[in-house]
Amino acid sequence: MYVFMKGFIKFLRSIEVPQARWNRATLAFLIWGGLCLLANLFCTNANAFGGDQGYWADWVKKLAEGGFEKFNGNYPPLYVFWLWVVSKVYVLFDIPIDKTFMLKFLCLWPVYFAHLALVDIASRLVSKIKLEPAKANLVLAFVALNPALLLDGPIWGQVDMFPCIFGIAALYCVNFRSKMKYAALFFALALLAKFQMILLLPIFGGIFIRKYKISWRGLPAMAVAIVLVLLPFFIAGNLSGMLSRAYVNTTSQYPYATYNAANLWMLTVGNLSADATPFFNLPKEGIWSLLSPAWIGKILFVIVSLYILKCSLFARNLRTTFKLATFSSFAFFLLLPGMHERYLIYAIPFACMWLVLDLRKSWFWVACITLLCAMNIEMVNGLKGGDLWPWISAFGVIVFAAASVHALFPKFFPLLAYAVSRLSLPRFTPYVVLGLILVVELSCEVRESRPIEVELLPNQMYLTDLKIDHYTQEYGSPRINRSVEGKTLMVKNRQFEHGIGSHASSSLHFTLPANAEYLDFYVGVDDEVSGGGSVKFIVKSDEGELWSSGLVRGNNAPVPGRAKVAGLDHIVLVIDADGDNAYDHADWLSLILTLKK
Incomplete structure (x- = not known):
């Protein structure tokens, strides 16, 4: 293991390139952004979680048949716009809407770009704080190939990374005077993408209040964004229904202390236990009802949130901001009732940012949270599926070929790294490459997914x-x-x-x-x-x-x-x-x- 790690660190150091030709942050993003892209596309071939894919299929059908007026899902509006785009793709090419690879692939487009954006932000920060090359590349590898993010997004088929990128943008902007005007806008978009982003309120709110003399200037942009996002539902006459389903009814959808979430309540009362049942078989009536997971969990989370709010009022840098965001997300999963197996995922993007900014103090806690999140998701829907075999086989062949080349020509890869460093590609190249790959893959999926047309002859x-x-x-x-x-x-x-x-x-x-x-x-x-x-x-x-x-x-x-x-x-x-x-x-x-x- 020691020899392997020593060799791996030498490789990471070898990809440092001359500053005269390359911006370090740009090169880091090109390398790790490309690997992030490949990892996401590979994992998309795994089996999705059927229940959630059923929701996507049902909602896309509703949008295809009746637009926003007929939409009856319990999802916030921002991602629903993307599902509306997906529905138009199916209608345009006359493809039946069902739980297929094409549906999963299309629904994940926002996740691909969000994960790529996370790597982009991380690469800029490691360059700004001047992490040494080996540490910088280890951190970026963790962000780009994070197992929890891959299990939740391209493997499971969920889109939790999408709202988190808006949350990261909000926390970043609220820390800088020049970007403060965008902070409230991004926080509103995070909430419009997923109500669970309310967990950021103690951190965002604390810093926002502390900087009230300038933070209020972002409120008009926030108001405009909210109006624009809600306007289609208002025109369709479905605004109140959508808001009720997405922000009110969904909070009591699963009346359990825990729903496959490995948290405090799994440990104390067990999986799928009613959240309103008091401890020690006490009566459900009167004051005893307060001694139930439903009440105790909320009280504990409020206490933690108040502590985080107090800390955020004195937070003076990004390190502290993302540390508090990680802690709040962890408490959200660990203490509140009704949590799902995936809901620790909201801590991971913020933990990645904390890792980038404070590697020495954060690495152990970030590794533990990532491991817990990945194991919890893996227990319910792990990496499996027949579509993975060709990709895994190809990977094995490529690794063997690369090892053979390295054994025969030891200087080949250092020379290749140097040659790549002499290229001059724009920073946005990974986004363009991802877009092109998605369009090409979509065209293949459309061709292969259309039902075989059979027109019977008279005989x-x-x-x-x-x-x-x-x-x-x-x-x-x-x-x-x-x-x-x-x-x-x-x-x-x-x-x-x-x-x-x-x-x-x-x-x-x-x-x-x-x-x-x-x-x-x-x-x-x-x-x-x-x-x-x-x-x-x-x-x-x-x-x-x-x-x-x-x-x-x-x-x-x-x-x-x-x-x-x-x-x-x-x-x-x-x-x-x-x-x-x-x-x-x-x-x-x-x-x-x-x-x-």
């Missing part, structure tokens, strides 16, 4: 219009036009309107029309098993095998097939489990019979 019909004579199936029953679990038929993110969802091993028997000539179709393992499963599809008749797919695995693209059925009155669609039948949710898709004219 064609769907096989699914015929009854299944009889069948055998080891798990469940075959479903017409649905997967075996009753979901939309979907293979490799492509949806199919017609088909049969089955499970290996199975045999489906059909009697054909007398003039049937050809059967055309696609086959594949349904996406509902997240890349698992491996099967063989076979079309048979009494005369023998008519067509075979070979081995088809989960995450393979739909496989086209054609079987000549002329002169046959009966066929059997067979799915072979190829060994065990775990995850073998197999689909026959767009089965089209062509009849003789």
Whole structure:
């Protein structure tokens, strides 16, 4: 381990470059911003948390069908604007809205840019405070590749990083006279993006009050921002409903002491315990109701918030500001009832800023908070999914190739680092690269996600219009036009309107029309098993095998097939489990019979 760390630190030092050509902060951002971008895109291929993706799909459908007027989600308005943009993409390309990779990918665009902005800010600060190269690169690596941020955002599919970047901007601006006019604006945007940003109020409010002689000048900009953000909902007649759902009803949505959050209440009363139940089996009526997690947690958090407010009134620098923000976020998660497994994530961006500004005093606490947050999220929805295998395999090949080059040509990478340092790229390059990658990836997703267009000729019909004579199936029953679990038929993110969802091993028997000539179709393992499963599809008749797919695995693209059925009155669609039948949710898709004219 010592040898590894020594070698890694030498590598980090090697990427320091001549100041004459490069601004140090710019180079740091180009390197770590690029790695942050790659890490986010890689992790997006992991399985998302299905429940939250269901919310996104439902809300995007509502926005596509009725705009802001019909929106019934319990989410603050700023991110809803982005969901509205997502809905327009689906409408423009006529793609069914469902829990697919494309939906997760589109919903995460604000997170990608927010994480990149965090790396940008961090790289500027490490340059400003003149951290030595090895320490600066270790800190930026922690920010760019932070496991908690990756688990919450691109892996889980949540957008908690989006409001945090506004919170960081607000805390930064409120500390400087020249930027004070933007502070209230950014704080308002943070609250309009996620109500949980109220946890910053003791810090922001304390500094704002201390600098009241100039801080009030930002209030007009804040008011304008609030009006502009709420105006579409007001015009749509849905303002009061949106505000009630996002800022009032959501606070009591989960009446539990803790909802998978590893905090004080998980330790004392257990997961999913009612927050209104008093300790020691005391009566729920009268004064005893105050001795419940609901009241005790809020009282403790108020006490902590008052202490933080007092400290912020005397905070004189950014280090103290972000230290207090980290502490407030930690207390928010640890003390309040109704916390989710993800809600410690709000501490991480502020902790990253604290780490940058005060590495010596903060590293231990920041590491502990990050570890706790990452473990809590990992227990509910970790890094997994069939779509990751190609990326992991490619990474292994690249690492092996790089190690081989380094062994054969030890000076190659130092020379490469020097050559890169001589380039002259603008600071905003990572943002442009991210934008281009997102647009290219979106175009690929649009092409692959659009349902396969099938226009039946007069002499064609769907096989699914015929009854299944009889069948055998080891798990469940075959479903017409649905997967075996009753979901939309979907293979490799492509949806199919017609088909049969089955499970290996199975045999489906059909009697054909007398003039049937050809059967055309696609086959594949349904996406509902997240890349698992491996099967063989076979079309048979009494005369023998008519067509075979070979081995088809989960995450393979739909496989086209054609079987000549002329002169046959009966066929059997067979799915072979190829060994065990775990995850073998197999689909026959767009089965089209062509009849003789």
